[in-house]
Amino acid sequence: MKVRAVLLCLLFFLQYVTDAQPRREDIYSDFVLYNKRLLLLKDLHENVVGKAFLAPLDSNTEYRYEAACRAIVQFMLDNDTTQLGLTQMFVQYETLQYDTKRAMLETVYGMYPEQYIQSMQLLLARETNPMLFAIAAAYSLRYDSSATNAATVRKRIKEQFPNYSNITVLQELEKYLTGYTRYKAPTASDLIELFRHQQVIKKKVIYSLQRHNRDYPGMAIVQNADGTFMRYSDGRLMVFEQLARSASGLPYFIPDGNTPQGIYSIQGTATTYNKLIGPTPNLQLVMPYERKWTTYFHLSDTAVWQPGYDALWSYLQLLPPSLRNRSSFTEAFYAGKLGRNSIIAHGTTIDPEYFKNKPWYPLTPTMGCLCAKELWNVSNGKLLVSDQYNLMSAFISTAGSRGYLYVIDIDDQRKAVSRWEVEKLVKEFEAGRVKASY
Template sequence: MNGKAVLLCLLVFLIQYDIDAQPRREDIYSDFVLYKKRQLLVKDLHENVVGKAFLSPLDSNTEYRYEAACRAIVQFALDNDTTQQGITQLFVQYDSLQYDTKRAMLETVYGVYPDQYIQSIQLLLAKETNPILFAIAATYCLRYDTAAVNAATIRKRIREQFPNYGNISILAELDKYLNTYTRYKAPAVNDLIELFRYQQTVKKKAVYSFQRHNRDYAGLAIVQNADGSFMRYADGRLMVFEQLARSASGLPYFIPDGNTPQGVYSIQGTAVTYNKLIGPTPNLQLVMPFERKWTTFFHAGDSVVYTPNNDMLWGYLQLLPPAMRTMPWVTEAFYAGKVGRNSIIAHGTTIDPEYFRNKPYYPLTPTMGCLCAKELWNVSNGRLLVSDQFNLVSAFSATAGNKGYLYVIDLDDQKKAVSKAEVERLVKEFEKNRTQ
């Protein structure tokens, strides 16, 4: 695989086709996971995609190679003297770069170098005129220094450099983020139990993806059937599925390709993608607010869409119990969709987890902001060894209907993966109250 092919692989749109029935697990195959293919990819990433790109002069003819190198660095967590040399060169020539190159470079710096380039980012923040690039630089500075005085300085820059910031969705969300970054409040257990109960008002199948606020740690998903029951194995054990809601860059939810936003997504069925990094295991097709027509988001025939004056937020909040509707986190998906985020799905992965061996989420793999389930492959024959993605889609598809809603919820900010015991306690509490 040459550098150009890798670039296409990284940037390819999620071409996919719908499936009517869950394929057999033994029929799922990917040659992309074979040992020799993985070794060739590692070699190509280091020598061609990054090495040759960053060792060549940066000009208008080679800039696209630098962009591709940045996208490879952040997705595969690559870091060495050559990568740092290339990033430094991009900072030197930042003003002459195309938007896509600037964005790829800033995402890489945010994801791979959390404090190394703070002075350079601070200089960019003072002059950046593009709202998305400004937001990335601002969140980098805020993460480096969470003090209230720094947040106030960033807020002042927003107002000075973008006088109409209130009409620019990403900056309006950044302004809110400055207030909440160090003030995270976890939902109460009673609120989560009420959400399980409220599913009978929505009357749709639901998937709940419980995550940590710190997305370096893996989460768990569970499936609630249309009748309110939860999917269990024949022996009564609750079905849980490991799922990572972290993007490769780790950027905040409101920035395109950042971490998966909390909130409500509409499940539109299942599909298989041709993207080699995602792989051939069926995925759950998700729609965000503003991504498609609201009648699509609400499955057309639902009784509640939105009020006659087109209050879409009101309609969105009807998918949550009343006590939850004022919680700031529940609208992350809504406002991220308004910013322009899209194409977030729940999928598997063919990426070699060894790139992330030293990360807290190993052996799961980060994405461009999707929900990625744990998948491990047999590198000798290209078949699945472990697939929480296959199991999740199978559980969701086991009962009638292929549509519903998916809720992404940060349980708390513990520095560890969400455990099965935590989720089981929530479900048992719901079931206990349900039978009383």
């Protein structure tokens, strides 16, 4: 596999085709076959990373260093060669292009939480690009979450960026500095009120219930337009494992960072040609600012978004009043404002063995999308387990292909969200509906 081809795959920006849900037994990927996986692993180590990092770093080889960084963080490729290459990139940091710098910093954040703290602190003191500064600041805060360090970073923001109040990524960084060590989870009552508010919207909704620490997988559930939740014929609630962690693990306000909390507009379903995402149909999502507001809010094609309309106010109407002042629920809004896009809910063909020692195993981190659990038969290329297929089947089993998807960090427990937790919330909501009907 050529280096540029790998890079394009990692960027996840390939064509989509709208398609109906195929039969499960017809879904096939040769990319998951055992020999193909072995060849990819060999190519990543020897060519994409090895040859790139062992060559001198200059303007002619820089693109290969960038591609290597993206491969390292996506597939968790840690060895002496990777660290040697990253160290060389720090030495020549000032000569690098913006995209190369960002790829390198994202890789360092995702792979080496402590080893490069001195280099990051030096960079933090002189970086003039707001986005690169924000990555270095997040690295510093994770290493030292004290109020003293947060105050130091806040001081640097003001000194190095006098107009920071007009720079969205720095505004979000300021919120992050405040909330990083003082996370406040929504209460069960908050979440039940959100389930109730769906009847104001009258649209199908998917809730992706996550941990604040995205190393641990979450669960998705589907609420129909009539307010009921999707259940199996035996009465069990349908739940679907879903990871909202990016490969780098960076905060939501960094492109390719963790999936932002908040509200996404479901625009339908599609199938991608991207081999890393795979052939299982995916859910097409639109963030605030990503497309026209009329598209985001499912207004008619002839509707006109008046200049006087307040986009944030309209966005907040998708939440019950009790949650409208919670900054966590506006992460998607401001992430979209600063340029994040192309977040979808999809499956994966990536070999989970790259992550066998990680808390999210056997799920797969991405570049900020919502990724459901998918396991493949490496002998015949067929699906073994697919929460993505099951989620899509549940969503399209009732009328309509549009609606909203809410990503919510329900708490900060250091374990995967369980079926029991989700069922408890839904049962409390349903008990309230029964009482209200009398």
